[in-house]
Amino acid sequence: MFSYLITAAELQQEHRSDWLVFDVRHDLMNPQAGRNAYLQGHIPGARFLDNDSDLVGKLTGKNGRHPLPERTKFADLMRKQGLESQTQVVVYDAGNSMFAARLWWMLRWLGHEKVAILDGGWQAWLAENGKVETDVSQAGPVPSQWLESATPDMPTVQATEVLANIEQPHFVVVDARAGERFRGEVEPIDPVAGHIPGALNRPNSSNLQADGRFKPVLALRAEFASLLGGRPADQVVHQCGSGITACHNLFAMELAGMNGSKLYPGSWSEWVSDSSRPVAAGEA
Structure with a gap:
């Protein structure tokens, strides 16, 4: 089980069809940059999640620029992505892992432990001569019945x-x-x-x-x-x-x-x- 980091070489060797790989590349100053980068090329089978729409809650002007989504809504998004209790999740971004770490934390918040960051991100994948895919027409995942933990597994303060x-x-x-x-x-x-x-x-x-x-x-x-x-x-x-x-x-x-x-x-x-x-x- 990969719970923290996975290298590009390990991902190439170990990747199975039942794993979920999420591309969360993003630029705070250019919100479309991540999606555009994904369309230009991504790890085969990876699914894109947008930092500003998929992974945040409703903005009120008083709760910060990237408030957490409601936990139940985020869990529902993960069920729609096909997450199961035994699913290995791998998350990557453009290379500094800050957006990957956010999704890692959010999945652990739900109670899912089998989630790892691709160490070095997209740049490490390219350096390892990883295959690149541009196709985004793959069949959608089969929704799951997975349930998040009853209470948050990662603590927060207000x-x-x-x-x-x-x-x-x-x-x-x-x-x-x-x-x-x-x-x-x-x-x-x-x-x-x-x-x-x-x-x-x-x-x-x-x-x-x-x-x-x-x-x-x-x-x-x-x-x-x-x-x-x-x-x-x-x-x-x-x-x-x-x-x-x-x-x-x-x-x-x-x-x-x-x-x-x-x-x-x-x-x-x-x-x-x-x-x-x-x-x-x-x-x-």
């Missing part, structure tokens, strides 16, 4: 809990955005710059090697241990701009055997939608 934690800390927030955004020097997407008071900064790019693959487990474990200063994983809450790259940090911790951290799904884009919430700038 803005009210994060706000209360500033005055009476019992967890630490780890912000996955780039350092200049965390410090409030620039803000290319959201209307307010800065970070949640008391948060630590761990840019999600720090989880990767130069080739886009994840760092070795021991390196990730050492780096997170240094950042957290002895805090246990279940006292860590991950946050980013809209809940996507936060999943990358959460995945990296899980990969490193540091299990049980939580996600703040609304993240910075939800936080700053209410001007009464405090904002900090500069280093943590």
